Each structure stands twice: as structure tokens, then as C-alpha cells.
Amino acid sequence: MRRRVPPPGLAGRTDAAGSSVIREALALTARPEVISFAGGLPASELIDTEGIRAAYDQVLSEAPHRVLQYSVTDGDPELREAVAARLVRGGLAARPDGLLITTGAQQALTLLATVLLEPGDTVLVEEPTYLAALQCFGYAGARVVAVPTDRHGIDVEALADAVERERPKLLYLVPDFQNPTGHTLPLDRRREVARLASARGFWIAEDDPYGELRFRGSRLPWISALEGAADRTVLLGSLSKVVAPGMRLGWLHGPPGLRRAAVLAKQALDLHSSTVDQAAAARYLRNRDLDARLDRVRALYRERCDTLLEALPRVLPPGSTWSRPDGGMFVWVRLPDGWDAAALLPQAVAQDVAYVPGAPFFAGRPDPATLRMSFATHGPADIGEGMRRLARTFARATPAERTRVPAPAGQTGL
Ligand SMILES: Cc1ncc(COP(=O)(O)O)c(C=O)c1O
Incomplete structure (x- = not known):
């Protein structure tokens, strides 16, 4: 042989x-x-299996050829409108054209890493942090540096030191009910994070799949909505924890240049998220009282x-x-x-x-x-x-x- x-x-x-x-x-x-x-x-x-099934039934019977066809990379316009409306209600000046619908927040994270990170770039993360974010930054070849946390989330003094020392390109945070700790970042720390990003020049990835699951206390503003943060903060969201994770629908909201780059990166990755799933999600949000x-x-x-x-x-x-x-x-x-x-x-x-x-x-x-x-x-x-x-x-x-x-x-x- x-x-x-x-x-x-x-x-x-x-x-x-x-x-x-x-x-x-x-x-x-x-x-x-x-x-x-x-x-x-x-x-x-x-x-809500019944409500979700009804939404699929409706879009498949009303417009089968549209929802089973290829579609645009940005995402279903009706779904972007529904998501933007929820973000506006949460205090963010969001517009449908500032959103990119993704295959779960996880893909939004991958897209963010793709358009932002060169191998060797430094990413600061809370210690501990969401495991699959660490994997995502690892695949991007980033240098991941841990910043200490306490029971209120990231320690902003330690963050200021780390920013000075490490010159990060990106700070990754889960401010609400963090995975894995369950901690929530108080408003004064959110403001300090926004101030540091503005003064020192780095991006913030604000990953928020859990924010709508608050069962104690009152809602805090997104960092994305704070002064000086809009042009450098990317908000990642998801329907996984509020509608159904199997639909694999999330989004990225950020400044126009970054969003445009993410749309092109997504085109190369999967063209677009499932047309029928997006249409069903949009219909579901229109028909049912999610709140x-x-x-x-x-x-x-x-x-x-x-x-x-x-x-x-x-x-x-x-x-x-x-x-x-x-x-x-x-x-x-x-x-x-x-x-x-x-x-x-x-x-x-x-x-x-x-x-x-x-x-x-x-x-x-x-x-x-x-x-x-x-x-x-x-x-x-x-x-x-x-x-x-x-x-x-x-x-x-x-x-x-x-x-x-x-x-x-x-x-x-x-
Ligand atoms: C902090 C965090 N970000 C992102 C995700 C991914 O969510 P999705 O199902 O929208 O991809 C999760 C899922 O558990 C998560 O905990």
C-alpha cells in the first residue's frame, strides 16, 4: 500500500x-x-408553546413563499421594529435600523469579536464571566484579562487600573443578573464604566439576555443609554430567556459603522437568521402580551x-x-x-x-x-x-x- x-x-x-x-x-x-x-x-x-405554534401557523399560511424564502441579512423589518419598541420602552433611543437580528445573542457576540478584535487585542472581562464569551474571545485570538468583582459586579477601581495598565480594546459585561454570579451592576458603577470608556477610549459589549427577568427591585438603565456611551457600546439581547431559546433569535444594537461591519460579517457567516423563525417571532410579539x-x-x-x-x-x-x-x-x-x-x-x-x-x-x-x-x-x-x-x-x-x-x-x- x-x-x-x-x-x-x-x-x-x-x-x-x-x-x-x-x-x-x-x-x-x-x-x-x-x-x-x-x-x-x-x-x-x-x-408559550400554543402562542408560538399559532404564530408559525399564521405566517406559514398567510405568506408561505415569503417566510420560506431567502431574506435580508439585517433581519425581518417587523421583528426589528418590535425589538426597537421594547428597547425604547427600556430607555434606549433605539431605531429598527440600528438593530441587526442574529442567531441568538451568542452569534451577536461572535460577530462583535469578528469585526472588532485582531489576534492579541486585549479584552477585559468580569471575573468570573459567561463561559461561552470566554470561548468566543479565545477563538478570536484575543488576550483576555480578568477584572475583580464583588457582590455588586465589576470593581470599578480595579477596572480603572486595568484600563490604565492593559489598554483594552473591549470591555465585556453582563450588567443584569450576571451569568454565572447573578450580580447586578448598580447605577453609579454603570456611570463610571461609561465615563471610563469615554475618557480612555474602549468599546463596551453590554450583554443583556436576562434584564427582563427582574423579580426584585427596579430596573436600571442600560450602559448603552448613559451619557457618552452610545458611540462605543454594543448592546446584545435575546429572545431565548423570554420567548424560547430554540428559536435562536437575538440582536445586536450599536453605532452605525460597527453595525454595518457586523451585517457584512453575518452575510459571510450565514446570510441571515431563519426567515420563518423571525417572521413567527414578530407575529408572536404582535399577537401576544409578552409583558x-x-x-x-x-x-x-x-x-x-x-x-x-x-x-x-x-x-x-x-x-x-x-x-x-x-x-x-x-x-x-x-x-x-x-x-x-x-x-x-x-x-x-x-x-x-x-x-x-x-x-x-x-x-x-x-x-x-x-x-x-x-x-x-x-x-x-x-x-x-x-x-x-x-x-x-x-x-x-x-x-x-x-x-x-x-x-x-x-x-x-x-
Ligand atoms: C450572558 C449570556 N450571553 C449570551 C447568551 C447566549 O444566549 P442566546 O441563546 O441568545 O444565544 C447566554 C446564554 O445563556 C448568556 O448567559
């Missing part, structure tokens, strides 16, 4: 997406008996969050701490020093319960004692049962089981 020459290897940027012990453990949580607090899944029973629906979602999430928070003192080992979110889907837990949430995950899965270890959410040095729990997916009865299983996990863990296991080389993330 003739000698075969192997094809060249994959691009170096694929290294960052290697396999993971955590991913393998979480794969086991697909078993139906497992109560998982791991995924960032909106509650399935709160998705009335969201009132119910918020009330339920509040109940679920409180059920989880109320159980935590009985479940976690003494000396643990946790966040108390005002909305969104996540509670961030820190176990006592010396505990390792990743080492304990297989014990939890053996008890038919799961969470996400916190380490992969760190851009800098991970804190192995941290973990993220979502309260959104399950009702109070399942949350109660899940917490009893977690209590057993923590109570029974031997010192060897709850302390650090070094990850084999090349294993990162999840």
Missing part, C-alpha cells in the same frame, strides 16, 4: 475547546432521574429562587457563601476554603443531582470552591428534593472526595 500523508492539523485556536472532566460528568445528567441545577435552561413549562406573560415568569422565578436560597443554609457546608440575585436564573455559591466543586461533582451525580463547577467561568486563576446553580428550570418540589440530595452529597463527602483533583493536561472548560 502506498504511503499516506496525513492532512495538516487543526488550527491552533481549537485547542481552547478541548475535552473536559466536567463535560463528561454533566453528560450523565441527561438521565431523567437527575435533578440538574447545571443548565441555563428557561423553565420548559413557561414557554403579562413575563409577569408570571418573574413571579415563578422569584418563588424558585427563594426556595433555593432558603434551603442553602441547611445544604451547604458551614462557612459557605452565596449570592442573592434580584432576577435572572443563577445563584453563585462558594464552598469553604479547601473544597473543590469539580472534585465533588461525580459524588453529586451519583446522588442524582448536578450543578456546574465554577472554575471554567474564570479567565484568570480559577477558584475551585465555587459553583453555579440555576433555579429556573425546576419547580419548588424538585428544587426541594434536589437540595436534599445535595445535602447528602456534601455531608457524606470524605476529605479526599471534596478536595482538589488536578485536571489532566489539555483539559479545559466545559
Whole structure:
């Protein structure tokens, strides 16, 4: 047989997406008996399946050839109008032609990285931050630098120092009910972030998939709407947590030059987001009272969050701490020093319960004692049962089981 020459290897940027012990453990949580607090899944029973089906039925019967045909890259005009109207109500001077409809906020993030970042550019992020944003910046070849946070989000003094030292091109923030911590950035810090961006010259990516899920306190303005921020802030939004994640619809709102570049980048990526899904979403937003629906979602999430928070003192080992979110889907837990949430995950899965270890959410040095729990997916009865299983996990863990296991080389993330 003739000698075969192997094809060249994959691009170096694929290294960052290697396999993971955590991913393998979480794969086991697909078993139906497992109560998982791991995924960032909106509650399935709160998705308005009937209303969404009616919207699809209508657009498919009224204009089948339009909604099953190719369309423009910017997005369905009616959907852009509906989204712009919601943004205006939230205090942003948004216009439909300032919006680009994307395949989820995740694609908006990829487009932003594509049009803004050269390999080696510096991106500042909250520590910890949304894992898939870290992956996205990793693929762009960016240098990601972590900025410390406290229970109110990013520490603005540390941010000012980091800006001075690192000369970042971009700051990535999730100001409302952050993933993974659940923290919300107060107004004075939002103002300081806008002031710094204006004075020092950097872009802000304001990622806000959770803002409409506030169940305590009152709404804060977007950084995008604050003085001096409009020409350098890109707001990313999504229908995933308020309508249905499977429709994969999000948006990017930003200054005209950046938006134009993002439209061209999207053209090269996927031409446009699904015509029929956009048309159905626009029809859904026209026909249904999303705000009335969201009132119910918020009330339920509040109940679920409180059920989880109320159980935590009985479940976690003494000396643990946790966040108390005002909305969104996540509670961030820190176990006592010396505990390792990743080492304990297989014990939890053996008890038919799961969470996400916190380490992969760190851009800098991970804190192995941290973990993220979502309260959104399950009702109070399942949350109660899940917490009893977690209590057993923590109570029974031997010192060897709850302390650090070094990850084999090349294993990162999840
Ligand atoms: C902070 C953050 N940004 C973006 C996304 C992606 O959302 P989408 O479903 O709109 O792509 C998520 C999803 O969990 C998220 O938590």
C-alpha cells in the first residue's frame, strides 16, 4: 500500500475547546432521574408553546413563499421594529435600523469579536464571566484579562487600573443578573464604566439576555443609554430567556459603522437568521402580551429562587457563601476554603443531582470552591428534593472526595 500523508492539523485556536472532566460528568445528567441545577435552561413549562405554534401557523399560511424564502441579512423589518419598541420602552433611543437580528445573542457576540478584535487585542472581562464569551474571545485570538468583582459586579477601581495598565480594546459585561454570579451592576458603577470608556477610549459589549427577568427591585438603565456611551457600546439581547431559546433569535444594537461591519460579517457567516423563525417571532410579539406573560415568569422565578436560597443554609457546608440575585436564573455559591466543586461533582451525580463547577467561568486563576446553580428550570418540589440530595452529597463527602483533583493536561472548560 502506498504511503499516506496525513492532512495538516487543526488550527491552533481549537485547542481552547478541548475535552473536559466536567463535560463528561454533566453528560450523565441527561438521565431523567437527575435533578440538574447545571443548565441555563428557561423553565420548559413557561414557554408559550400554543402562542408560538399559532404564530408559525399564521405566517406559514398567510405568506408561505415569503417566510420560506431567502431574506435580508439585517433581519425581518417587523421583528426589528418590535425589538426597537421594547428597547425604547427600556430607555434606549433605539431605531429598527440600528438593530441587526442574529442567531441568538451568542452569534451577536461572535460577530462583535469578528469585526472588532485582531489576534492579541486585549479584552477585559468580569471575573468570573459567561463561559461561552470566554470561548468566543479565545477563538478570536484575543488576550483576555480578568477584572475583580464583588457582590455588586465589576470593581470599578480595579477596572480603572486595568484600563490604565492593559489598554483594552473591549470591555465585556453582563450588567443584569450576571451569568454565572447573578450580580447586578448598580447605577453609579454603570456611570463610571461609561465615563471610563469615554475618557480612555474602549468599546463596551453590554450583554443583556436576562434584564427582563427582574423579580426584585427596579430596573436600571442600560450602559448603552448613559451619557457618552452610545458611540462605543454594543448592546446584545435575546429572545431565548423570554420567548424560547430554540428559536435562536437575538440582536445586536450599536453605532452605525460597527453595525454595518457586523451585517457584512453575518452575510459571510450565514446570510441571515431563519426567515420563518423571525417572521413567527414578530407575529408572536404582535399577537401576544409578552409583558403579562413575563409577569408570571418573574413571579415563578422569584418563588424558585427563594426556595433555593432558603434551603442553602441547611445544604451547604458551614462557612459557605452565596449570592442573592434580584432576577435572572443563577445563584453563585462558594464552598469553604479547601473544597473543590469539580472534585465533588461525580459524588453529586451519583446522588442524582448536578450543578456546574465554577472554575471554567474564570479567565484568570480559577477558584475551585465555587459553583453555579440555576433555579429556573425546576419547580419548588424538585428544587426541594434536589437540595436534599445535595445535602447528602456534601455531608457524606470524605476529605479526599471534596478536595482538589488536578485536571489532566489539555483539559479545559466545559
Ligand atoms: C450572558 C449570556 N450571553 C449570551 C447568551 C447566549 O444566549 P442566546 O441563546 O441568545 O444565544 C447566554 C446564554 O445563556 C448568556 O448567559
